Amino acid sequence: MSLSFPISATVRAPARFVDRSARPGKTDFPVRYGLLLHSRHGPILVDTGYSRELWALRGIQAALYRRLLAPTLRPEGDVEATLARHGLRAGDVRHVIATHLHPDHACALGRFPRARVHASRPALAQWAAAPGLLDGAHGLLRGLLPNLPGVDAAPFEDDPDVPLPWGGRGRDVLGDGSVVSVALPGHMPGHSGILFAGDAPLFYAVDVAWTRAGYRRDEDxxxxxxxxVADLATARASAALVRRAEETGVRVALCHDPEPLPEDA
Structure with missing residues (x-):
């Protein structure tokens, strides 16, 4: 298996917005997604990053979102550009793992109508719910999401229950132990991390924090x-879980950490 974390865009913001110990000044925070080239299941996406669909979306909520976050796209990091470098097309992707539904993780979901979308039940319930006035405040832009009844959706909770290296339980997404979902609630309903098993396991903790300091320190x-953060109490518990994983020797990766990953593409 080959794992990489392409960067779809960057968001420039004061580092102290996310890390009170950071030096003054602005930082370019990456927006990653995962691409796993699986020996049996082919290309598997973990989220889809930011993409042009965000700018095609109409409405006040989308306009406000673009103004506040102001992401800068990296065309070479677009999900289909990344696939093309591997000689692949969108139709070759049979599995997309959705860690949660914020736009920086779900912009290009609609490009993969033939793929099975793996997500938690709370995330799928949020996807299925009727539109609400507070969707934008919760970082949910429904116009980016395909019509759920037409999606081959597979809840993590239906996958086999398996032990995690640091204790606790996860869900075996593919049935072969190579990709395990881990509930990390708090950031958004259904927010989940992904453990990539193997000789050197890597735990993609997604948005449990923006930087490593965010989960290593026991503070909000x-x-x-x-x-x-949708729920501070559960977010604290999720940060503690990630600390525990790291303390047992499992390498941790985050979506927005400015520190480069060896797997960055």
């Missing part, structure tokens, strides 16, 4: 990063 994130 500063404002305005705290506004992106």
């Amino acid at each position: 994130p500063p404002y305005p990063a705290r506004l992106a």
